[in-house]
Amino acid sequence: MVDVDNSSDNPLVDQRSDLRENYLQDLNPLENMGAPDPNAGSTGFMTGITAFEAGWTIAQGIDQNDLGLIISGVAGVALDAVSAAVDPIAYVAGQLFSWMLEHVEPARAALHALTGNPDMVKGYAATWTNIEQEVLKLGEEFEQAAKSGVTSWTGRAAEGYLRKADAVAGIAKGAAGGAHGIAGITLAMAEVVGGIRVAIRDLLATLAGALVSWAIELACTVGAAAPVVIAQATTKIAQVVRTVASMLKALGKALASALTWLVQLRDLFDGFWRALNELKKSQATAPA
Numbered sequence: 001m002v003d004v005d006n007s008s009d010n011p012l013v014d015q016r017s018d019l020r021e022n023y024l025q026d027l028n029p030l031e032n033m034g035a036p037d038p039n040a041g042s043t044g045f046m047t048g049i050t051a052f053e054a055g056w057t058i059a060q061g062i063d064q065n066d067l068g069l070i071i072s073g074v075a076g077v078a079l080d081a082v083s084a085a086v087d088p089i090a091y092v093a094g095q096l097f098s099w100m101l102e103h104v105e106p107a108r109a110a111l112h113a114l115t116g117n118p119d120m121v122k123g124y125a126a127t128w129t130n131i132e133q134e135v136l137k138l139g140e141e142f143e144q145a146a147k148s149g150v151t152s153w154t155g156r157a158a159e160g161y162l163r164k165a166d167a168v169a170g171i172a173k174g175a176a177g178g179a180h181g182i183a184g185i186t187l188a189m190a191e192v193v194g195g196i197r198v199a200i201r202d203l204l205a206t207l208a209g210a211l212v213s214w215a216i217e218l219a220c221t222v223g224a225a226a227p228v229v230i231a232q233a234t235t236k237i238a239q240v241v242r243t244v245a246s247m248l249k250a251l252g253k254a255l256a257s258a259l260t261w262l263v264q265l266r267d268l269f270d271g272f273w274r275a276l277n278e279l280k281k282s283q284a285t286a287p288a
Contacts, residue, residue, distance in 0.1 A: 016123025094209025
């Protein structure tokens with residue numbers, strides 16, 4: 001299962017990053033059941049129905065004048081049409097399974113435990129953006145307050161005070177830049193997680209649909225087709241397992257690459273913290 005994070009009442013923390021805001025809300029087994037919302041980019045209760053998602057992608061591409069999105073959506077519609085024509089039973093069963101992975105709580109939580117929850121990752125990114133804006137605001141306010149406080153103050157003490165004020169404001173602005181970097185990396189990883197998650201969802205749905213179709217085939221032939229069905233099932237399962245493993249490996253590499261940058265940003269914040277400590281140590285009275 002997905003680990004439970006500690007909730008926070010900090011106004012800077014985006015509530016999407018709280019696990020309790022994502023699973024078993026009010027003990028309701030069905031989630032994300034709202035109407036599709038173009039403004040929020042959400043497909044609502046239609047999420048998981050690949051034909052609708054493909055059409056949604058085409059519409060987004062037209063609205064944004066993005067040829068890549070339009071091509072992706074058209075390809076999705078074409079693949080759905082081919083799948084439905086080749087094996088309609090497997091297609092319908094697969095669509096049902098895909099929808100369940102998006103909306104039925106136990107299945108949804110299990111998929112996220114495997115691939116990650118992109119909405120939660122976006123929540124973490126939004127949290128860092130909030131931190132960036134707040135620290136930048138504090139730095140600017142500190143800088144303005146310091147300058148307005150010494151308008152009639154002259155001498156070495158005033159110069160020392162301004163130097164220290166500028167240093168603190170600079171550290172705050174630098175920290176805001178670091179927070180911006182973390183937010184950007186985190187948001188990019190949310191897109192990676194989201195893409196791989198949907199790909200794995202569709203693979204699992206395809207496998208589930210095929211299993212239903214094969215089961216019906218066995219029943220209709222009273223077991224006579226068992227050798228063929230077993231061979232098909234074994235091959236299909238092995239193919240899906242290999243593909244999912246490859247995708248998870250790619251996700252791991254992407255996370256490792258992001259971690260390299262996050263370590264550098266952590267070192268940057270460590271430097272800011274040390275600089276603040278040094279400023280505290282030098283709070284002796286400036287010479288007059």
